Amino acid sequence: MPDAATLYGLLGIVLAGLGAHAAIVQRDSIRRLLAINVMGVGVFLVLIATAYFGPNQDPDPIPHALVLTGIVVAVAATALALALLRAFERSDDE
Amino acid sequence: MKAGALLYLDLIMVILMLVLAIGALHARSLRHAVILFIVFGLVVALAWARLRAPDIALAEAAIGSGLAGALLLAALRDRRPGDDATRRAPVWQSVAVGGLVTALVVLLAWAFLEVQGGRANEPLANIVQATLHESGVSNPVTAVLLNFRAYDTLLELTVLLAALLGVMSLGPQRSPMRAAEPMAAGLIGWLIPLLILAGGYLLWVGAHAPGGAFQAGALLAAAAVLAHLGGRREFQLPGHTRLRLLAVAGCAVFTLVGVSTLLGSGVLLQLPSDWAGGLILLIELFATASIATALFLVYLGGHPPSWNSREVHPDA
Known part of the structure; x- marks a missing residue:
């Protein structure tokens, strides 16, 4: 029977794969951004899974701090990408 | 069971x-x-x-x-009405990419299981536990973020500031939403003070329990987004000087603390353990303000009228 860390870690890898596939296959920019965000969640899951040592033991706080940083950077990058897309579309209109 | x-x-x-x-x-x-x-x-x-x-x-x-x-x-x-969001690569490309990605996933899963099987007790986690009492806080995640790996967090705030400046330089904000209907407006009026209260609580409690500057900043930004969505006229952004000061406050205070420890002890961002708790709270206070400002401003999708002092209001 797999333990939780293995289960969620493998889920993270599958999510990163699904995200990578969609980021390449989809042609719409916002869909690609969504796909990259799903990939990011997959990577975060792998990191947090390696920090988990079972229900009765304290987890490793270092990957936790890394992922916290990662979530904020991911949303900042998404916002910048969306603003860039909007600027592109505006310049297409002119 | x-x-x-x-x-x-x-x-x-x-x-x-x-x-x-x-x-x-x-x-x-x-x-x-x-x-x-x-x-x-x-x-x-x-x-x-x-x-x-x-x-x-x-x-x-x-x-x-x-x-x-x-x-x-x-x-x-x-998005313009003509934009087609359902366009995809042809099927053969989709299948080929699927095959490659599957191979990658299998390889990664194999590597992950190898690492997971041979994993011993994490030496770094033990170091954090052993030195937690010197960090000034008792929440190990906050200790890592603002003391042991403060460098990373300073750089992260810089990344956030860089993204903010990028968004602000790309053009004016989206046109504002229409004012909310009375029910929604009433709900927003209830939610905003609660969000501000919860943000302050998370900032304070982050020293010894889950919480901290990022969660608090996000809640404050959410309050601002709600006020903006509701179209409430009584919520106005501060003028351009104060807005810019808010945006850089986190990075500035963090850097100042880092430079003072460099002058005091010779090591950048090496917080003295007697003062660490207070310094962490000081940094987090300003970081919260900057994170909230940055997250709200990037949500606007461009700079608000008050970002530039000379600019004429775009909707005028």
Whole structure:
């Protein structure tokens, strides 16, 4: 029977794969951004899974701090990408 | 028995996350895809709580799902009617990419299982536990973020500032929303003070329990987004000088603390253990203000009229 860390870690890898596939296959920019965000969640899951040592033991706080940083950077990058897309579309209109 | 029940919960969560992710990636309508992504983020927040990462659960619910979802939904408004969001690569490309990605996933899974099998007790985690009493806080995640690895967090605030400046320089903000209907406006009036209160609480409690500057900043930004969505005229952004000061305050105070420790002890960002608690709170206070400002301003999708002192209001 797999333990939780293995289960969620493998889920993270599958999510990163699904995200990578969609980021390449989809042609719409916002869909690609969504796909990259799903990939990011997959990577975060792998990191947090390696920090988990079972229900009765304290987890490793270092990957936790890394992922916290990662979530904020991911949303900042998404916002910048969306603003860039909007600027592109505006310049297409002119 | 308890472990068995937990395993069922895990299986349900895993299947739910897979289904929601596939929905978010391939739903026919882009609006459905974005909404499924928001739901996906909320389930992921539950997974963080399940994996004993409550700090991340809070951040994911507020930032990864909440603010990212609000950003994406707002971006949908900008789309022109002719944009086709359902265009995909031809089937043979899709299959080829699928094969390559599957191979990569199998390889990664194999590597992950190898590492997972041979994993000993984490030496770094033990160092954190052993030196936690010198960090000035008792929440190990806050200790890592603002003391042991403060350098990373300073750079992260800089990344946030850089993204903010990028968005601000790309053009004016989206046209404001119409004013909310009375029911929604009343609800927003109730929610905003609660969000501000919860933000202050999370900032304070981060020293010894899950919480901290990022979660607090995200809640304050959410309050600002709500006020903006409700179109309430009594909520105005500060003028351009104060707005810019708010945006750089986190980086500036953090850097000042770092430089003073460099002058005092010769090591950048080496907080003296007697003062560490107070210094961490000081940094977090200003970081919260900057994070909230940055997250709200990037949500606007461009600079607000008050960002530039000389600019004429674009809607005027």
